[in-house]
Amino acid sequence: MIILVIKEADGDCPCADQISKEYPESSIFRYKQYSDQELLEAIHGPALIVLNHKMAIPHAKLLRTAAGEMLIRIMVILEEGFGKHAVNVRIAGADICLAKPFDPALLLRAIEDEGSTLRRMAEAMALVKSQACINRRYTLTQMLGAGRHAVVFLAQDLEANTTVTIKLLRKSLAGSPEFMEEFQVLAEKYKLITAPSMATLLDYGSWNGYAYMAINLGKAENLYEVMARRELDPSEIAKVGLAVTRALIAIKKQDVLHFDIKPENILCYKDQYYLTEFGSMLPFSKPDSTGYYYWPDSAYTSPEGFVDDGAFTIRSDVYSLGMVLYVLARRENPFAGRPCTWELNRRVTENMINFLEENPLENCQPLAITIEAMTLVRYDARPRLRDLEIIFYHQFIIMADTPAVEMSGGSALQTSRASTISSAASDGEHGHTTLVFTGALKLGARKYLSNNSSKGAGWSIFGNLPLKKRIMLVVLALVMLVSLSCGGYWLGGRSVIRTYYEQGPLQMFSCYNGHTKALRTLNFRDIRCPECGDETSPSYTCNRCGEIFGLTLWPRRNMTDEESAEFEERQMRCPFCKSTDIVPTPLPAQEGGSRKTP
Missing domain, CATH: 1.20.5 (Single alpha-helices involved in coiled-coils or other helix-helix interfaces)
Structure with missing residues (x-):
């Protein structure tokens, strides 16, 4: 592997010195010491170009354009404080980006990984030149890209006479019986996923020591390549969110997690978006954090991925999707290009994704709020997939002014509430209210109002x-x-209630302390003795013994029939002499015209 390092014209470059020390055969050049054409003409074979100067981002774009089909990988090293531009580095065409400060060991590890990728790319180009045919069915015609674990080809399906994408996993994986056993189990589950926005697995197997997969897509672009051609408006971002959400719903039905949602794994093919990448899927019962602490994979990983015994759920994929949508809107990722240890403490404790400083979605606040909710640190506070599907669906319909029937799955959401309820049940999470945004949205010169147009100017202002x-x-x-x-x-x-109760007839009441007073009230249950404040009841006098006492007029609610009969009999007898000759206590002559109040 050829290594070229292009540094600043003036000043020291510690990264260049480290690479030169570890790889003595590498070449160090100053920026603009040679033209790009001269550098590329001098390269004969796979090469890694490391850019560490102020104009690295536009330089990477020029090199990628000039390199064409050459086997070249581009690494950009950003100075401290410029990590937020890592997304623009990938959009420019660079394959990997580092931002200072970082552990020197990470730089060497990244170079080793790029060297392995270049070796697989060289083997892949040899297969393309020899027009290799996999199992006498798939003829490899073009290499589309390569990663740490696999190489992707464009191929011709001789049986179906169609163009497909072939993914060849490296031989070290295919040589593991344990891996191949798990690969076959997950591949069978992958073949059962029938979501329109999920790349379909047509075939899988082994060939010449490789494990391969055939996917029903032709030459497509990932989101970084789409962002390089144009800026995505809010309706397009909502379309991406809707497509990936529906794919995740289908994946969840097979009891697996995707675990690797990032712009490279979301493809645009014929103006439709598809979720790809099969190798990272894991069963619910087998979470695996292998490789998560290596920073290039962590930019879109949920916070629970960095915590011991973290709870991995489908909402971990929701977080990753929220990060992708944030990148599409802001063209920056606060975690891209940094080692995990740099922001780990804040990342697992604080909600760092927001649109407070700069909001490119100002004309579409519901979408901004949805993205912020998807990237909350607490996984149980993130929205459900079924809620997100309805939110993105309505946002896309409103903003793009697209009839629902033109979208796949739109009629079910528009016409059948029962299907939404059953879908929520299949999501396994109940008791939540589906959130659908309505109201007024301004998009450029157009204004979309809710269906009720007679709400008046006041409601419009609100x-x-x-x-x-x-x-x-x-x-x-x-x-x-x-x-x-x-x-x-x-x-x-x-005032009113008290005055009403004081309008009753004047009669005698006796409290438990023996006080007997003449009171005027309609509230017989809550009347109080004006002398001691104790509870009172209507007063009675026994004609036989002359005793004055109070009798409770209200039985308990849980009395039996015998207790009720006993209570009624006791109400007709004097508690002192048991005589039945009792009458209401007469009013005293001197208090006949007086008015007592409690």
Whole structure:
């Protein structure tokens, strides 16, 4: 492998010195010491070009364009504080990006991985030149790309006479019986996934020591390549979210997690988006964090991936999808290009993804809020897949002004509420309310209103307010309503209700302490003695013994029939002499015209 390092024209370059020390055969050049054409003409064989200067991003784009079909990998090293530009590095065409500060061992490991990738690319080019045919069915016609574990080809299916994508896994994996056994189990599950937005596995098997997969896509572009050609508007971002969400729903039905959602694994083919990459899927019962602490794979990994005994669920994939959508909107990733240890503590404890400083989705606040919710640190606080499907569906329909019937699966969401309920049940999470955003959305010169157009100017103004202000207004209205209700109840208790109860007839009441008073009330249950404050009951006088006493008029609710009969009999007898000759206590002559109050 040829290694070329291009550094700043002036000043020291520690990375170049380290590479020169570990790889003495490497070549070090200053920026613009030679033209790109001269450098590329001098390369004969697979090469790794390391760019470590201020103009590295546009330089990487020029080198990628000029390299054409040459076996070249480009690595960009960004200075400290420029890590947020790592996404732009990938958009420019670089294969890997590092941002200082980092452990020197990581630089050497990244170079070793790139060397292994270049060797697999050289073997792949040899297969293409020899027009290798896999199991007499798939003829390899072009190498599309390579990664740490596999090489991807464009191939011709001789049986179906169609163009397919072939993924060849490296021989060291195919040579492991344990891996091949798990590979076959997961491949069978993958073949059962029939979501329109999930790349379909047509065939799999082994060939010449390789394990291969045939996928029903032709030459497609990943999201980095799409972003290099154009900026994605909010409706396109919602379309990507909808496609991947539906693919994840289908994956979940097979009891597996994807575990590797990132822009490279989301392809655009004939203006439709597809989720790919089979090798990273794992069963629910077998979470594996191998390789997660190696930073190039961590930019889109959920926080629970960095915690011992983390709970891996389908919402871990929801987090990764939220990070991808954030990158599509902001063209930056706060975790890209950094070692895990650099932001690990904040990443697992703080919600770092937000649109506070800069919001390219200002005209589509619901989409921004959805992305922030998807990237929450607490996995159980992230939205469900079925909720996300409905949210992205409505956002795409509203923003793109596209009839629902033009979208795959749109009619079910539009016409059948029962299907939504059954889908939520299959998602395995109940008791949540589906969130559907309505109201007014401004997109450029167009304005989309909700279906009810007769709400008036006042409601239109309210709908155009930012979400936080609308929430504050609603909260203030609720506080005022509760205050008025409580105040009205308090005033009623002190005036209307009390005055009403004081309108009753004047009669005698006796308390448990022996006080007998003449009171005027209609509230017989809650009347109190004005002298001691104790509970009172209607007063009775025994004509036989002359005793004055109170009798409770209300039986208990849980009395039996015998207890009720005994209670009624006791109500007709004097508690002192057991005589039945009792009458209500007469009013005293001196208090006949008085009015007692409790």
